Amino acid sequence: MLIGEFAKRVGVSTDTIRFYGKVGFFSSSRSENGYRHYTEKDIETADLIASGKSIGFSLREILAFSQEMADGVLDHARAQESLQSKINLIDERIASLKRVRKLAQQQLDYCRAVEAQELSV
Amino acid sequence: MLIGEFAKRVGVSTDTIRFYGKVGFFSSSRSENGYRHYTEKDIETADLIASGKSIGFSLREILAFSQEMADGVLDHARAQESLQSKINLIDERIASLKRVRKLAQQQLDYCRAVEAQELSV
DNA sequence: GTAAACCTTGGAGTACGCTCCAAGGTCCAG
DNA sequence: CTGGACCTTGGAGCGTACTCCAAGGTTTAC
Numbered sequence: 001m002l003i004g005e006f007a008k009r010v011g012v013s014t015d016t017i018r019f020y021g022k023v024g025f026f027s028s029s030r031s032e033n034g035y036r037h038y039t040e041k042d043i044e045t046a047d048l049i050a051s052g053k054s055i056g057f058s059l060r061e062i063l064a065f066s067q068e069m070a071d072g073v074l075d076h077a078r079a080q081e082s083l084q085s086k087i088n089l090i091d092e093r094i095a096s097l098k099r100v101r102k103l104a105q106q107q108l109d110y111c112r113a114v115e116a117q118e119l120s121v
Numbered sequence: 122m123l124i125g126e127f128a129k130r131v132g133v134s135t136d137t138i139r140f141y142g143k144v145g146f147f148s149s150s151r152s153e154n155g156y157r158h159y160t161e162k163d164i165e166t167a168d169l170i171a172s173g174k175s176i177g178f179s180l181r182e183i184l185a186f187s188q189e190m191a192d193g194v195l196d197h198a199r200a201q202e203s204l205q206s207k208i209n210l211i212d213e214r215i216a217s218l219k220r221v222r223k224l225a226q227q228q229l230d231y232c233r234a235v236e237a238q239e240l241s242v
Numbered sequence: 243g244t245a246a247a248c249c250t251t252g253g254a255g256t257a258c259g260c261t262c263c264a265a266g267g268t269c270c271a272g
Numbered sequence: 273c274t275g276g277a278c279c280t281t282g283g284a285g286c287g288t289a290c291t292c293c294a295a296g297g298t299t300t301a302c
Contacts (some may be wrong), residue, residue, distance in 0.1 A: 094218050
């Protein structure tokens with residue numbers, strides 16, 4: 001599949017796809033005329049990028065992670081270590097989010113209480 | 122308190138503090154010689170910035186949020202709306218993180234299973 | 243009175259993640 | 273064979289969030 005169709009399928013611009021390519025993502029196969037080609041595996045990679053980005057990982061982190069996933073078959077120990085540290089990081093982020101959520105909830109409760117009081121005066 | 126002490130207390134560089142000031146954070150009081158002054162309230166603001174950043178909000182989002190918190194007393198309806206939408210956003214991020222965590226966990230389990238099999242062969 | 247440790251400003255530079263553009267090649271339909 | 277829709281490259285530009293000067297004023301300690 002060519003870059004236009006690929007970009008449409010994963011929901012980003014062709015410029016963004018080329019940029020991701022420069023960073024190191026995707027198989028870099030080209031046809032004779034120089035056109036880039038993308039596969040279903042590249043779609044998976046693009047989905048991984050989207051997921052990674054949505055939870056706050058940088059492109060380089062996602063690249064390192066996806067390469068470790070690919071190397072997983074060869075180097076179990078390192079892959080497991082990396083995956084475990086990623087999971088720990090995610091757990092920390094979830095904990096952080098929950099703390100801030102609690103703050104916001106308290107503020108919201110306080111807002112509502114003040115409002116109720118004002119209405120009753 | 123002057124900028125150096127303040128920066129040390131909140132754990133960032135003085136340059137970063139000045140940058141946050143330019144963005145619109147902190148009370149902008151100065152002594153006669155032009156030195157910036159910071160209060161305990163500014164420490165709270167700096168903590169809010171740290172929390173917000175850690176969960177992926179931009180400085181502008183955090184600024185808007187902190188201003189809405191301050192305006193809360195004046196405009197309950199808008200503050201409540203904003204807080205609720207922030208909470209919803211946080212919930213979405215937590216859900217996203219949990220999805221990716223599950224993926225990573227599955228990958229890790231798979232890695233371990235393959236390893237165990239290889240050892241038994 | 244001078245050195246060290248503060249503070250000020252403005253502006254340049256950096257890394258990230260795009261986004262846009264110009265100039266040009268390719269492919270296909272009518 | 274021409275128009276339109278593709279594709280290529282390189283390079284510029286942008287917003288975010290700093291980071292690092294240089295040049296100079298202030299304060300404190302000896």
